[in-house]
Amino acid sequence: MKRLVWTLGLFVALLALLAIGLQLNPREVPSPLIGKPAPAFELVQLHKPGQKLGTADMKGQVWLLNVWASWCVSCRVEHPLLVELAKANVVPVIGLNYKDKNEAGLAWLAQNGDPYRLSVVDADGRVGIDWGVYGVPETFVVDKAGMIRYKQIGPLTAEALQQKILPLVRSLQQS
Amino acid sequence: MKRLFAAVLLAVASNVIADAALDARLRKLEEELRCLVCQNQSLADSNAGLADDLRREVRALAVAGKSDEEIKQFLVARYGDFVLYNPPVKSTTWLLWFGPFVLLAGGAVVWWAVGRRRSRKRSDDDDDDFRPPGGAPTPEQAVEKARELLDNPLD
Numbered sequence: 001m002k003r004l005v006w007t008l009g010l011f012v013a014l015l016a017l018l019a020i021g022l023q024l025n026p027r028e029v030p031s032p033l034i035g036k037p038a039p040a041f042e043l044v045q046l047h048k049p050g051q052k053l054g055t056a057d058m059k060g061q062v063w064l065l066n067v068w069a070s071w072c073v074s075c076r077v078e079h080p081l082l083v084e085l086a087k088a089n090v091v092p093v094i095g096l097n098y099k100d101k102n103e104a105g106l107a108w109l110a111q112n113g114d115p116y117r118l119s120v121v122d123a124d125g126r127v128g129i130d131w132g133v134y135g136v137p138e139t140f141v142v143d144k145a146g147m148i149r150y151k152q153i154g155p156l157t158a159e160a161l162q163q164k165i166l167p168l169v170r171s172l173q174q175s
Numbered sequence: 176m177k178r179l180f181a182a183v184l185l186a187v188a189s190n191v192i193a194d195a196a197l198d199a200r201l202r203k204l205e206e207e208l209r210c211l212v213c214q215n216q217s218l219a220d221s222n223a224g225l226a227d228d229l230r231r232e233v234r235a236l237a238v239a240g241k242s243d244e245e246i247k248q249f250l251v252a253r254y255g256d257f258v259l260y261n262p263p264v265k266s267t268t269w270l271l272w273f274g275p276f277v278l279l280a281g282g283a284v285v286w287w288a289v290g291r292r293r294s295r296k297r298s299d300d301d302d303d304d305f306r307p308p309g310g311a312p313t314p315e316q317a318v319e320k321a322r323e324l325l326d327n328p329l330d
Contacts, residue, residue: 029211032255099224125228132253134211134225 031132031151038065038142039130043120046097046105053094053120055146062172064093064165065140066116067128069100070108072136078155079112085161086115091169095119098128098136141165143172201234204243208233208250209258217260 033039042054066082068075082093095116097105102121109119122128131140141150150168152160202219208229210221218226218233229250236246250258262268312320 026214029255029257032252125225129228129232129253132255134254 027135028153029134031148031153033132033148034151036148038140038146038148039127041120041122041127041130043096043122043127046095046102046109046119046121048118049102049121053118055142058092058094058142059146060144062091062144062169063117063142064091064169065096065131065142066093067096067098067131067133067136067138068119069098069136070104071100072098074155075137076112078137078157079115081156081158081161082115083113090166091173092117096122096127096131096133098122098133099125139165141168141172144175197234197237200243201230201237204237204246205230205233207260208247209260211254211258 038055040055042052042056045051045053085091086093093116095118097119099122102123105119105121109116125133131138135153137155139152139156140148143149149172150165152165156165205219206217208218210216210218210223210226210229212223212225213221216226218229232249233246236249241249247259256262256268262271264272
């Protein structure tokens with residue numbers, strides 16, 4: 001009897017371990033940049049190639065950095081959510097046009113709608129590396145002091161937006 | 176003219192050797208780094224766009240005189256320990272590093288306990304089968320019994 005309880009206990013423990021393992025997503029590598037200052041950049045704007053925008057310009061406000069590209073398939077999935085977010089006008093979203101051709105990026109925005117306060121060009125992906133980008137799309141929440149507070153890997157979902165990102169943005173805006 | 180030619184040749188040759196040494200060093204380093212996109216491939220083996228970019232970055236850092244350790248730190252700062260195929264020993268990786276040994280030790284304990292229980296059971300069985308009731312006779316008793324049998328044959 002005692003032995004049966006032991007065996008059953010071990011079996012259940014193993015089952016629990018495997019169940020947890022199945023829930024994890026190995027594609028999601030936690031970013032070491034959470035809670036650290038956002039890597040500084042100063043990049044040319046997609047719509048106005050003569051002008052630049054840098055992380056320094058965003059100091060003092062909460063903002064989102066959304067990494068996107070015209071070649072990125074899952075960017076299309078999250079795009080309607082971004083457009084909706086832009087309409088609600090809660091938080092400025094800066095687009096990082098990652099490893100893309102300018103014409104292609106502009107055409108993509110013209111076709112699908114432009115939810116961004118503005119987009120900047122990271123043609124060679126150098127800024128992407130600094131931000132630890134490895135799977136487009138990715139979305140970062142940056143606070144008033146310029147710290148990264150959250151990173152969404154892969155497309156935004158309505159759930160992530162409602163349950164994590166917007167509440168976080170609100171609380172950061174109030175602090 | 177001849178001397179100039181030889182000097183140029185030497186310069187080119189030493190350049191080629193230096194490049195080969197750098198290539199070998201980078202190849203070895205890139206094999207210890209994981210590609211973030213194809214997660215079961217090293218940076219050296221992956222054809223992903225990001226792996227290309229990272230190899231370019233690693234090479235630029237190496238040419239700029241950074242050590243292997245500094246290059247690894249550069250990547251870990253951006254992508255976390257995940258990029259290292261050889262993760263560092265720290266509190267979050269204790270389970271990874273020591274878990275197998277804990278399991279091994281646990282297995283050894285179970286093995287020992289089962290073996291002990293089994294051998295005890297067997298010797299208990301031995302006792303039941305062969306020991307006469309009232310315990311084993313002492314040597315003196317045995318000698319006495321033998322003498323008795325010799326003196327009074329059973330038939």
